[in-house]
Amino acid sequence: MAVNTGGVRREARTMMTRRSVRGDAQVPWLLRAVSCLDLTTLAGDDTPGTIARLCAKAKEPIRKDILKALGFEDLKIQVGAVCVYPDRVSDCKHFIGDSAIPIAAVATGFPAGQIKHEHKLEEIRQAVADGASEIDIVIPRKLALAGEWDQLLRELQDFRKACGHAHMKTILATGELGELTRIYKASMVCMEAGADFIKTSTGKEKENANLEVSLVMCRAIRDHYQRSGIRVGFKPAGGIRTAKQALQYLVLIKETLGDEWLDPSLLRLGASTLLTDIERQLFHSAFGCYPSACEMPMP
Numbered sequence: 001m002a003v004n005t006g007g008v009r010r011e012a013r014t015m016m017t018r019r020s021v022r023g024d025a026q027v028p029w030l031l032r033a034v035s036c037l038d039l040t041t042l043a044g045d046d047t048p049g050t051i052a053r054l055c056a057k058a059k060e061p062i063r064k065d066i067l068k069a070l071g072f073e074d075l076k077i078q079v080g081a082v083c084v085y086p087d088r089v090s091d092c093k094h095f096i097g098d099s100a101i102p103i104a105a106v107a108t109g110f111p112a113g114q115i116k117h118e119h120k121l122e123e124i125r126q127a128v129a130d131g132a133s134e135i136d137i138v139i140p141r142k143l144a145l146a147g148e149w150d151q152l153l154r155e156l157q158d159f160r161k162a163c164g165h166a167h168m169k170t171i172l173a174t175g176e177l178g179e180l181t182r183i184y185k186a187s188m189v190c191m192e193a194g195a196d197f198i199k200t201s202t203g204k205e206k207e208n209a210n211l212e213v214s215l216v217m218c219r220a221i222r223d224h225y226q227r228s229g230i231r232v233g234f235k236p237a238g239g240i241r242t243a244k245q246a247l248q249y250l251v252l253i254k255e256t257l258g259d260e261w262l263d264p265s266l267l268r269l270g271a272s273t274l275l276t277d278i279e280r281q282l283f284h285s286a287f288g289c290y291p292s293a294c295e296m297p298m299p
């Protein structure tokens with residue numbers, strides 16, 4: 001199937017002008033975005049201290065006084081998952097404790113995927129053994145770029161097996177795949193290999209998540225569902241920093257896949273700093289002004 005690039009651009013643009021969430025109506029949508037958030041830290045200087053702070057925030061992502069002022073004090077809200085490098089999974093396991101928040105590990109030589117296939121499989125198995133229940137694998141881009149779809153399918157099926165009981169989220173790194181038609185095809189191969197989620201980007205490419213590639217990937221998910229009856233989740237990731245952007249993704253997913261996909265079991269927003277802006281916007285809705293820098297960190 002060839003994707004009409006101009007048509008996708010137009011549709012993504014007009015969808016945002018046709019449908020938007022304004023004023024107080026934003027509050028439940030933003031809370032939904034928080035519950036679908038893969039709260040992420042993927043930095044070379046991540047330490048057990050960084051992971052302790054990440055896990056504390058994952059358990060209580062929005063301050064109690066804000067929730068109370070919004071009338072949601074009884075809401076038990078937590079993020080969709082925490083997402084870290086494989087070497088930090090055991091720290092996460094320790095700090096997440098008894099909470100049911102899933103631990104996601106990036107793997108297969110994240111972000112570039114330029115390591116040997118057997119090392120990728122070993123990395124997945126180790127992350128699962130350490131306590132990850134979700135594995136965000138990067139696809140070997142060279143196979144997609146060369147159109148070697150059968151080989152890509154075989155390697156992804158190996159990853160699927162190595163994940164065992166853990167969910168497999170496949171990262172396309174769309175910014176490195178070029179054409180939208182290739183992104184559609186790669187999405188289909190990932191789903192055929194048994195991906196539980198397809199994810200746009202690592203956050204490390206020059207071009208990360210955007211509405212156009214998200215529209216194409218959501219359509220691939222819809223087409224796959226119509227053919228197989230299997231619901232695959234979607235994870236836009238990389239460069240999603242503002243509450244406004246998060247709302248745009250929720251609108252796009254609602255319009256393309258329906259309300260059923262607005263749930264952590266089928267939607268995740270991969271982001272390292274988005275939560276700060278969402279909390280600031282919720283503070284504004286609760287108290288009528290933005291917090292000062294000492295009250296809440298700036299994004």
Ligand SMILES: O=C[C@H](O)COP(=O)(O)O
Nearest residue numbers: 202203238239270271272
């Ligand atoms: O998977 C999530 C991304 O790596 C996070 O990217 P970000 O730091 O641009 O939010």
